[in-house]
Amino acid sequence: MYEHDVIVVGAGGAGLRAAIAAHEEGADVALVTKLHPVRSHTGAAEGGINAALREGDDWELHAYDTMKGSDYLGDAPAIDTFAQDAPEEVIQIEHWGMPFSREDDGTVSQRPFGGMSFPRTTYAGAETGHHLLHTMYEQVVKRGIEVYDEWYVTNLAVTDHDDPEDRQCHGVVGYEIATGNVEGFWAKNGVILATGGLGQAFDHTTNAVANTGDGCAMAYRAGVPMEDMEMIQFHPTTLPSTGVLISEGVRGEGGILYNDEEERFMFEHGYANNDGELASRDVVSRAELDEVNAGRGIEDEYVDLDMRHLGEERILDRLENILHLAEDFEGVDGLDEPMPVKPGQHYAMGGIETDENGETCIQGLYAAGETACVSLHGANRLGGNALPELLVFGARAGHHAAGKDMKVAEIQTGLSAKSEDSDVALPTEPGAVDATPEDATADGAMVEPKETLEHTVEQERDRVETLLAEDGINHAEVRSNVQETMTENVNVFREESALEDALRDLRRARERYTDVAVADPSRTYNTDLIHTMETRNILDVAEAITLGALAREEFRGAHWRKEFQERRDEDWIKHTMLAWNDGSPELYYKPVLLESEWKEYEPKERSY
Amino acid sequence: MSTIEQETETEPEESTDESAEPAVESPGERRRAQKRERARQQEAERVEESTSEDEETITLKVFRYDPEVEGKEEPRFDDFTVPFHKGMTVLDALIYSRDHYDSSLTFRHSCRQAVCGSDALFINGSQRLACKTQIADLDAGTIRIEPLPHQEVVKDLVVDMEHFYDQMEAVEPYFDPDELPEDELEEQRQDRENREKVKMSTRCIWCGACMSSCNIAAGDNEYLGPAAINKAYRFAMDEREGEDRKQERLRIIEQEHGVWRCQTQFSCTEVCPKDIPLTEHIQELKREAVKNNLKFW
Numbered sequence: 001m002y003e004h005d006v007i008v009v010g011a012g013g014a015g016l017r018a019a020i021a022a023h024e025e026g027a028d029v030a031l032v033t034k035l036h037p038v039r040s041h042t043g044a045a046e047g048g049i050n051a052a053l054r055e056g057d058d059w060e061l062h063a064y065d066t067m068k069g070s071d072y073l074g075d076a077p078a079i080d081t082f083a084q085d086a087p088e089e090v091i092q093i094e095h096w097g098m099p100f101s102r103e104d105d106g107t108v109s110q111r112p113f114g115g116m117s118f119p120r121t122t123y124a125g126a127e128t129g130h131h132l133l134h135t136m137y138e139q140v141v142k143r144g145i146e147v148y149d150e151w152y153v154t155n156l157a158v159t160d161h162d163d164p165e166d167r168q169c170h171g172v173v174g175y176e177i178a179t180g181n182v183e184g185f186w187a188k189n190g191v192i193l194a195t196g197g198l199g200q201a202f203d204h205t206t207n208a209v210a211n212t213g214d215g216c217a218m219a220y221r222a223g224v225p226m227e228d229m230e231m232i233q234f235h236p237t238t239l240p241s242t243g244v245l246i247s248e249g250v251r252g253e254g255g256i257l258y259n260d261e262e263e264r265f266m267f268e269h270g271y272a273n274n275d276g277e278l279a280s281r282d283v284v285s286r287a288e289l290d291e292v293n294a295g296r297g298i299e300d301e302y303v304d305l306d307m308r309h310l311g312e313e314r315i316l317d318r319l320e321n322i323l324h325l326a327e328d329f330e331g332v333d334g335l336d337e338p339m340p341v342k343p344g345q346h347y348a349m350g351g352i353e354t355d356e357n358g359e360t361c362i363q364g365l366y367a368a369g370e371t372a373c374v375s376l377h378g379a380n381r382l383g384g385n386a387l388p389e390l391l392v393f394g395a396r397a398g399h400h401a402a403g404k405d406m407k408v409a410e411i412q413t414g415l416s417a418k419s420e421d422s423d424v425a426l427p428t429e430p431g432a433v434d435a436t437p438e439d440a441t442a443d444g445a446m447v448e449p450k451e452t453l454e455h456t457v458e459q460e461r462d463r464v465e466t467l468l469a470e471d472g473i474n475h476a477e478v479r480s481n482v483q484e485t486m487t488e489n490v491n492v493f494r495e496e497s498a499l500e501d502a503l504r505d506l507r508r509a510r511e512r513y514t515d516v517a518v519a520d521p522s523r524t525y526n527t528d529l530i531h532t533m534e535t536r537n538i539l540d541v542a543e544a545i546t547l548g549a550l551a552r553e554e555f556r557g558a559h560w561r562k563e564f565q566e567r568r569d570e571d572w573i574k575h576t577m578l579a580w581n582d583g584s585p586e587l588y589y590k591p592v593l594l595e596s597e598w599k600e601y602e603p604k605e606r607s608y
Numbered sequence: 609m610s611t612i613e614q615e616t617e618t619e620p621e622e623s624t625d626e627s628a629e630p631a632v633e634s635p636g637e638r639r640r641a642q643k644r645e646r647a648r649q650q651e652a653e654r655v656e657e658s659t660s661e662d663e664e665t666i667t668l669k670v671f672r673y674d675p676e677v678e679g680k681e682e683p684r685f686d687d688f689t690v691p692f693h694k695g696m697t698v699l700d701a702l703i704y705s706r707d708h709y710d711s712s713l714t715f716r717h718s719c720r721q722a723v724c725g726s727d728a729l730f731i732n733g734s735q736r737l738a739c740k741t742q743i744a745d746l747d748a749g750t751i752r753i754e755p756l757p758h759q760e761v762v763k764d765l766v767v768d769m770e771h772f773y774d775q776m777e778a779v780e781p782y783f784d785p786d787e788l789p790e791d792e793l794e795e796q797r798q799d800r801e802n803r804e805k806v807k808m809s810t811r812c813i814w815c816g817a818c819m820s821s822c823n824i825a826a827g828d829n830e831y832l833g834p835a836a837i838n839k840a841y842r843f844a845m846d847e848r849e850g851e852d853r854k855q856e857r858l859r860i861i862e863q864e865h866g867v868w869r870c871q872t873q874f875s876c877t878e879v880c881p882k883d884i885p886l887t888e889h890i891q892e893l894k895r896e897a898v899k900n901n902l903k904f905w
Binding site (some may be wrong): 244 | 674675676677695706707710711712714715716717718719720721722723724725726740742762763764766769773777780781782783784785788789792793794795796797798799800803806807810811812813814843846848849
């Protein structure tokens with residue numbers, strides 16, 4: 001058994017920032033990651049980091065843009081905290097050596113981004129995430145913070161009190177990929193989940209193969225509610241054949257979208273008469289698909305993104321990486337021809353319910369970054385807001401878990417924050433099929449830290465042994481069933497019957513998963529086993545996304561419903577919440593906070 | 609994997625699973641079946657259009673080894689025949705082989721877009737990222753895929769990266785300025801030329817291709833290697849750090865197993881998937897070190 005004060009699961013941007021913060025507070029902190037830190041998907045972020053740094057800008061404008069971008073589903077205390085902390089965090093990483101792009105006077109450059117009222121997006125070429133990830137990992141090395149790389153965390157060690165709000169998290173169980181060794185990690189102060197995205201629930205995604213929603217699924221099964229899971233961002237500019245992301249920076253620098261008739265459709269067809277290509281991502285994604293559906297798509301599939309007019313010098317200076325991506329993954333020379341693009345799954349606005357300090361309703365369990373929902377992005381995340389989020393809330397979670405004295409959070413978590421039950425009719429029963437031990441936490445009276453951890457370690461050893469010993473079907477079939485139904489039925493445009501189909505398909509996939517087994521008998525670097533366990537997590541998050549999408553009967557932000565073509569503020573300024581409830585999921589709602597100690601927001605029509 | 613590929617799949621398990629599907633079709637399934645049918649027709653039309661691409665397949669010859677599995681303790685090569693499509697990368701073909709033929713086929717991969725640095729492999733005799741290598745760009749009909757040379761093989765295509773990471777950490781790979789602006793909201797200044805100077809060196813994704821290609825590193829296990837020296841370059845040339853730190857950095861790369869070991873064979877520069885001019889950076893550090901030593905004479 002390993003022992004540390006704070007265990008951080010995942011070593012992308014949020015995890016690294018959290019670990020550094022906990023270390024600053026004097027905690028003995030360790031990072032546990034299924035990859036090596038520099039392999040994390042933060043490294044693929046391209047565009048930039050928003051922060052109000054300059055005269056003429058201030059945090060309140062950034063907060064206002066973020067609230068508007070969220071379509072009034074973000075919580076004011078989260079948004080205001082974020083916008084106030086972001087400048088300090090950005091300068092902090094500059095002090096850690098981040099190679100930002102620069103102005104002539106040597107200051108950090110900032111460029112315009114979609115939905116921003118001021119050019120406040122700092123960047124490092126079109127590979128901002130790569131530099132952010134490496135800069136922070138360097139600081140982890142400098143501080144000698146312990147890293148358990150290529151250890152896959154399979155479960156959380158949580159006490160089994162009946163009420164999730166009485167539960168405590170005492171650590172995690174890790175599987176060492178190289179050796180097959182299953183070990184407990186005792187976290188004396190807290191566990192911070194920073195496991196990133198869940199894009200592998202879809203089959204056309206900008207996300208890495210490793211983005212399987214592990215943190216969400218583990219927290220969900222342990223009793224932490226999932227929040228606004230239906231809010232999935234589809235990025236408007238991904239390469240059609242692979243889903244590789246083409247940064248919003250291209251449009252920020254002046255790139256133009258054309259349809260098959262060479263019309264600049266964002267303006268010519270009235271999708272965003274003011275901001276055009278720089279409207280919010282949800283608006284641009286729908287516009288592109290509307291164009292394709294109206295028969296004006298290129299090869300009936302995509303539109304063109306043209307940056308040739310920016311000139312070679314500017315492109316090489318600020319967007320060079322885009323040239324490489326278009327060339328390597330689509331065979332297109334962006335200096336010579338437009339780049340084909342279409343919407344692809346990009347980001348989960350929803351996730352593990354936390355407050356402004358990263359805390360969940362389970363004591364000692366935190367979440368930060370994409371896996372968390374604080375809620376900062378609400379129904380739509382603005383470009384350039386994900387990287388400052390992982391800095392701000394990664395740092396806050398790290399500080400809090402290490403015992404720093406912080407202001408009590410305004411945001412309430414757990415079932416006690418419930419304002420009403422959901423009465424949505426489901427076509428099939430969701431949740432666990434033949435609940436296994438990892439489905440039901442409350443199975444006894446285990447409350448002591450070590451006992452809880454040891455019990456969970458035994459349970460995970462059994463799970464691994466069973467998967468290795470039995471014969472059964474390959475998880476890859478189940479995974480692709482899930483990805484297909486999600487992309488077919490729970491995409492940009494959603495309608496009731498399709499969402500119900502998806503739930504039925506997911507139910508069948510869950511049933512098939514009970515027959516899954518690992519063909520590779522080896523204890524050495526068994527990726528078959530890892531992928532099989534990840535597929536279980538993909539099933540849980542895919543179902544949560546679909547349940548949320550069926551429940552939310554309105555059109556808000558990224559969530560479009562055929563039957564409900566308007567934002568319905570009287571009924572729907574509330575978060576869609578989903579509790580695992582030991583295998584029988586329960587949908588409910590909690591209020592959105594449009595007021596913080598600093599500001600009050602009035603919902604307005606959202607036009608760009 | 610796309611639907612088209614699954615349909616061309618002829619493994620017996622596939623048909624068994626199809627027949628195990630519930631009898632009642634949901635509208636979603638019907639729609640998907642129609643979509644598959646459309647895709648099949650389109651694919652058929654495409655094939656008709658260019659008869660030269662008729663049912664094109666490629667063959668992978670993949671290194672296999674597992675120290676604890678019978679039949680794999682002795683390294684061997686397995687062949688996988690995979691349907692080819694335009695734009696297919698070596699990583700796509702490996703994933704197809706794993707998901708359709710042998711789930712125990714083991715390799716690292718994550719981002720699929722040449723930034724996580726997980727999938728550097730020895731492909732047809734040179735170090736490349738599998739995700740960035742288009743099959744159409746490889747001459748040979750059969751593609752030979754092996755783990756990175758000069759590193760211990762853990763299993764199949766997975767090598768032990770610990771030594772590489774140790775060398776990276778040996779150069780104190782972190783920004784460490786002599787002084788910082790007093791105001792915590794004020795950034796350090798860096799002019800564009802200086803940022804440009806370090807730009808290429810900051811692109812390193814730690815894939816290990818350079819180290820694996822280097823003859824010196826193969827013969828001298830303590831040699832820092834191209835990636836670590838490049839990392840040192842990244843900081844030594846960054847004007848934000850200051851002169852004192854730079855002296856320390858030059859001392860580190862000047863050690864017995866440092867820059868002077870490099871014999872400028874350019875193999876690292878040739879294989880670097882991010883086009884970092886590694887050999888030039890090493891040479892420049894040698895010059896800096898010489899200048900520095902003269903100064904203190």
